[in-house]
Amino acid sequence: MAVRDGETQLRRMLPLRVQYADDVSKLTLLSEAEEIFEPVRLTACPVCHTVPVTTPAITEGRCGLCQTELPAESERGAPDVSVELAAAKARLAELTRWIEELEGGLPTLRTKAEQALAAEAAAAAEVDAATARAVTPFLGERDALARRRQGAAVVHERAATGLRLVASLRRRARDIERQDATIASLCEELAEAGQSPPDRSAVIGRISERFAELLADWRYPKLADAYVDERLVPHLRGQRYTAASSGGRTLIALAWQLAVFEVAWETNSSHPGFLLIDSPQRNLVDYPDAGAATIARVYHHLRRWLAGPGIGAQVIVADNAPPAVAEEDVIVRFSRRSDQPRTASSTTRQTDLPFR
Structure with missing residues (x-):
């Protein structure tokens, strides 16, 4: 520690000594020169810029240029920096x-430092030799x-790397399964595209038959x-559907929608997989007895078709007053109350419903 402090102080003080020596040299030079700045020598007249024939000088205590009387040289004196x-x-x-x-x-300090290091090393060696028999087994166990x-x-680390590889392989396997499913679907679409398109007249004929069957069933x-x-415009009694009554148009619209979706x-064929029916009892309230019976037949048809040819499809019905036959299929009721806007059915599971 003492050696390091001495060397540090020596490195800091040497530049300071050089600075003081430089200051002494400058002050000594100033005291010998007796002036800080050399007198200005006139080379041209400051007014007309003409070069004078003789250089102005101080003569008999007066300035040769402005004739100002100057103090004696002894009175002016040189700067005192003593x-x-x-x-x-x-x-x-x-x-x-x-x-x-x-x-x-410093040499003495270095010698003492070397001697202290040697004594420390010798003491450490003696301690190691004295404790080798007692400490060596523990050191060996520590190393083991x-x-x-x-x-x-x-x-x-190897196990973590393996787990990461396994996770990556599983993820890639899932990607491959999705790609295989996509390829299979595209192959089916390609095969269907290669076939001749269905006859439009046959399709419309089938829709017409289903349309008439539904109206007859209701x-x-x-x-x-x-x-x-x-x-694809529905007709009845030889006229367009627009000629029917308001209640009749509601049933015609229901039959037409269901006929297209069911076929x-x-x-x-291409379809969204579900059908949304809004207010199937609209305009049927004018005939309460006939309307209630008809709407019950509509719900009976939906349950029958969804449990048979339409299994897997989904029909969503928004009805203000569903009949008793559809009571088990109600998913949610809206109460028109701000404190209790809706209530869910507690007796029906959504996944078990043929339609909602």
């Missing part, structure tokens, strides 16, 4: 003496534990000549 010079020399001498003493004592710990860390009054034309589902 005090600063003496102080700088004293500090330089003191610093030099301190550095010489420090440089002289360290090796086992290192081995366990390697095994753990006991539509005075049912006659029910069909769907080539533009599309049964023929595996």
